[in-house]
Amino acid sequence: MTHWQKYHATWGKLEAPLRPNADIIAKVKELAGPVSGPVLLLGVTPELALAFDHVVAVDKNKAMVDNVWPGDTKDRRAIHADWLDITEPRGFYAAAIGDGSPNALTSLREMRLLFERVVDLLAPGGRFACRLYERPATPFTKDHLLDLAGAPAKLNFHAFKWKLAMHLADQVGASIPVVLIRERFNEYFPNRDKFARDTGWPRELVDMIDVYRGSPAVYVFPNREEVRTVLPKGIADVRFESSGRYDLAECCPMLAFSKN
Ligand SMILES: C[S@@+](CC[C@H](N)C(=O)[O-])C[C@H]1O[C@@H](n2cnc3c(N)ncnc32)[C@H](O)[C@@H]1O
Numbered sequence: 001m002t003h004w005q006k007y008h009a010t011w012g013k014l015e016a017p018l019r020p021n022a023d024i025i026a027k028v029k030e031l032a033g034p035v036s037g038p039v040l041l042l043g044v045t046p047e048l049a050l051a052f053d054h055v056v057a058v059d060k061n062k063a064m065v066d067n068v069w070p071g072d073t074k075d076r077r078a079i080h081a082d083w084l085d086i087t088e089p090r091g092f093y094a095a096a097i098g099d100g101s102p103n104a105l106t107s108l109r110e111m112r113l114l115f116e117r118v119v120d121l122l123a124p125g126g127r128f129a130c131r132l133y134e135r136p137a138t139p140f141t142k143d144h145l146l147d148l149a150g151a152p153a154k155l156n157f158h159a160f161k162w163k164l165a166m167h168l169a170d171q172v173g174a175s176i177p178v179v180l181i182r183e184r185f186n187e188y189f190p191n192r193d194k195f196a197r198d199t200g201w202p203r204e205l206v207d208m209i210d211v212y213r214g215s216p217a218v219y220v221f222p223n224r225e226e227v228r229t230v231l232p233k234g235i236a237d238v239r240f241e242s243s244g245r246y247d248l249a250e251c252c253p254m255l256a257f258s259k260n
Contacts, residue, residue, distance in 0.1 A: 003178060003215035008067035010208055016246040017133070018158040020099045023244035024131055024254075025051050028097050031129035031241065031256040037094030040121060042083055042101035042114075042130065044069040049076060052097070058083055084113055091123045098130040100252075106218040107175045112230035119232045122259040128235075129256040131243050135166035135174075135221045136251055142167065142188065149189055153199040157206060159247035160199075161185070166251065169221035176219050178212040185209050227255065234260050 016024065025047050032039070032052075041048055041057040044064050049055050057078040059065050069078045083101070096118045102111045118128050140163045148160060165181045172180070189195045196203040222230075224240070231238060235257040243254045 001214070002061065002217045003211045004061040004217065005063040007211060008063055010211065011068055013205070013208070014158065015156060016158075016244075017162055017248045017252050018100075020045060020047055020131065021244065021246060022047075023246075024099065027241070027243050027254050028099070028129045028131070031239065031254055032095045032097055032127050035095045035127075037123065037126075038092065040086075040093040040096040040118070042096065042098030043104070044078055045099045046070045048097055048099060052095075056088075056093075058086055084110065084117060086117060086121060088121055090120050091126075093121050094123055094126050096122060096126070096128045096130075100131055100133055102130065102255075103133045103219050103221060104217075105220055107220055108222060108226055108230050111220060111222070111227075112232065115230060115232040119234050119259050124259055127256060127258045129254060131252055132227065132255050133162060133166075133219075133221055134227060134251055134253055135169050135223050137223060139170040140164075140167040145188060148199075149195055150198055153201055155247040157199075157201045157208075160201075161209060162248055162251070164188075165219065166221050174220045174222045174226055176221060178215050178217045178219060182209050182212040231257070236260050 029051055035052060038054045038056055039052040041055050044057045044059045046068060049057055049070055054075045058081050060082045062080050065078045065080050102114055105111050105114060145164055145167060164185060165176055168180055168184055169176050192206055196206050238257045240253045240255055243249055243252050
C-alpha cells in the first residue's frame, strides 16, 4: 500500500516545505497569470483548488481524493486518474498548476512525459506554474545532517527529512524509493529518543517518517540541470523563481513556463 493511502490522516500536521503556505499559493497565482478557462490541478492540494475559479484536479490515489479534496462543485471536480493518462482534448486547459507534483513521479523520464502531456493539454499561451523540490548543486552531506540533528532545531522536521532525501538522491540518483528515506534515517539516527531530545522535534512528529515503511512510492529529486534536461519542446518564458521564505525554500523553486 502506498503511503498516499494513509497520508491524508496526518495531512493537517504537514507544513511548508511539504505543504504550500499562503505565499506559495500567491506565487502560483502570480505565475499562472490571469486565467479564463479550466485549470488542471496535478494532485488535490485543497489550497490550490480554492485559488482558481474553474479547477479539474487529477490524482491517482483514491484515498487522497476522498479525504483531502475539498469536494466537487459546479466549477470544481476531482478525477481519479494517472496524470500520464489524462485524455482531455489537446489545448483544453487554460493553465496547469501543482505543488511538488513532478517530484511525486518515479523518474526523470516520467517527469519529461508529464511536461509533454501538460504542453499538449494547454491552450496556446496557457501557463504552467508549480513548485518543485530541487536538490542543490552542492550536496547536503552526512556531516551536515548529523550537525543539524545534534543541536536544537532551527528548521522544521519536514525540511530536515527533505534534506536527507536530497542527500540520498545525490548518492543513488534522482529517483528515491521513499522506503530508503526512512531506512537511511534509521541508520544515521538509530536512537529516536535522543534525536527528538537534541533537536526538540516531538517524538510523534519524528515518527511520521514511518509512513514510508513498506510504501512502494518513489520520488524524484532532480537538480536544476536535470530539470532543464526534461523540459519539453514548444514552451517559452521558462522561469525558476523563489517560492517565498520558509524552511528549505531555497530548494523549492517555482517552475513556470507557457505553451507557445
Ligand atoms: C501533488 S503531490 C505533492 C503534495 C503537495 N505538496 C500538497 O501539499 O498537496 C502529491 C499527490 O500526487 C499524487 N500522485 C503522484 N503521482 C501521481 C500520478 N502519476 N498521477 C496522479 N497523481 C499522482 C499522489 O497521490 C498525491 O496525492
